[in-house]
Amino acid sequence: MGKKxxxxxxxxxxxxxxxxxxxxxxxxxxxGHGNKKPAKKAILLVTFGTSVPRAxxxxxxxxxxxxxxxxxxxxxxxxxxxxxxxxxxxxxxVWLAPEEALAKLMAQGYNRIAxxxxxxxxxxxxxxxxxxxxxxxxxxxxxxxxxxxxxxxxTDDLRRVVKLVLAAAPKGRKKGxxxxxxxxxxxxxxxxAYPALAYVMRLNDPLAFMGTVEGYPTLDDVKEALLAxxxxxxxxxxxxxxxxxxxxxxxxxxxxxxxxxxxxxxxxKCKPVLKAITEDPQVIQVWIDHTKAVxxxxx
Ligand code: CO
Numbered sequence: 001m002g003k004k005x006x007x008x009x010x011x012x013x014x015x016x017x018x019x020x021x022x023x024x025x026x027x028x029x030x031x032g033h034g035n036k037k038p039a040k041k042a043i044l045l046v047t048f049g050t051s052v053p054r055a056x057x058x059x060x061x062x063x064x065x066x067x068x069x070x071x072x073x074x075x076x077x078x079x080x081x082x083x084x085x086x087x088x089x090x091x092x093x094v095w096l097a098p099e100e101a102l103a104k105l106m107a108q109g110y111n112r113i114a115x116x117x118x119x120x121x122x123x124x125x126x127x128x129x130x131x132x133x134x135x136x137x138x139x140x141x142x143x144x145x146x147x148x149x150x151x152x153x154x155t156d157d158l159r160r161v162v163k164l165v166l167a168a169a170p171k172g173r174k175k176g177x178x179x180x181x182x183x184x185x186x187x188x189x190x191x192x193a194y195p196a197l198a199y200v201m202r203l204n205d206p207l208a209f210m211g212t213v214e215g216y217p218t219l220d221d222v223k224e225a226l227l228a229x230x231x232x233x234x235x236x237x238x239x240x241x242x243x244x245x246x247x248x249x250x251x252x253x254x255x256x257x258x259x260x261x262x263x264x265x266x267x268x269k270c271k272p273v274l275k276a277i278t279e280d281p282q283v284i285q286v287w288i289d290h291t292k293a294v295x296x297x298x299x
Pocket of ligand 1 (some may be wrong): 246290
């Protein structure tokens with residue numbers, strides 16, 4: 001009587017051992033329902049977009065820099081501005097919204113997505129993106145997407161970007177000539193980045209000023225500061241991802257309410273420069289560093 005249970009116990013142990021070997025040794029078993037899938041990484045670059053073809057060249061620069069920094073990682077783009085997506089669609093160009101691009105990546109089996117906000121500050125577009133990505137994270141098991149900070153998110157970013165931007169200022173600038181940067185501006189709480197940028201600029205260069213098209217500081221604030229400093233000539237430069245519609249029209253246009261017209265009326269000679277801050281590879285590197293910080297979570 002005593003031998004039979006002992007034998008059964010031994011057979012049970014051998015079976016259990018065999019099962020363990022099968023589980024560890026066979027990927028078919030390990031990949032079964034509920035088990036961890038291998039990481040399939042992708043980077044999704046998300047920008048506002050521009051309908052100005054010439055301004056789109058910075059996207060090519062950014063794309064090239066990313067392919068160099070992250071070789072072998074799937075790279076995709078998405079555009080947050082619906083009216084711009086609709087505009088380029090009429091020319092036969094398909095630009096996806098972030099939610100469309102994420103759905104496509106998810107359907108194709110990508111499960112570790114670094115979503116990089118190519119916005120300048122953490123404003124409305126960036127926060128919309130956070131909400132979209134958050135929704136995707138809860139959708140299916142094993143899918144993880146994280147958002148990389150926009151260009152000027154932390155105070156360290158602000159100081160780094162301002163130094164780079166000022167270093168790339170026009171070489172022909174003479175003593176007493178001012179630099180006026182035009183940011184976009186926003187009603188969103190993230191818009192506090194603009195007066196912060198203005199402050200950091202003035203610390204680095206007493207004649208470098210920052211204003212915004214749609215927020216604070218305003219063009220009037222900039223005009224008053226220029227007059228108080230007795231500035232006679234000012235370079236006008238976009239502090240934006242692209243030198244698109246705002247730069248060409250609101251900043252450098254001939255309409256009576258453009259920055260150029262308003263400042264020239266106040267006796268300040270204007271030299272508009274249609275060059276985006278992102279044309280400097282070192283500025284693109286700031287975004288790349290933000291993406292690297294996200295990719296660290298996928299190791
Ligand atoms: Co705008």
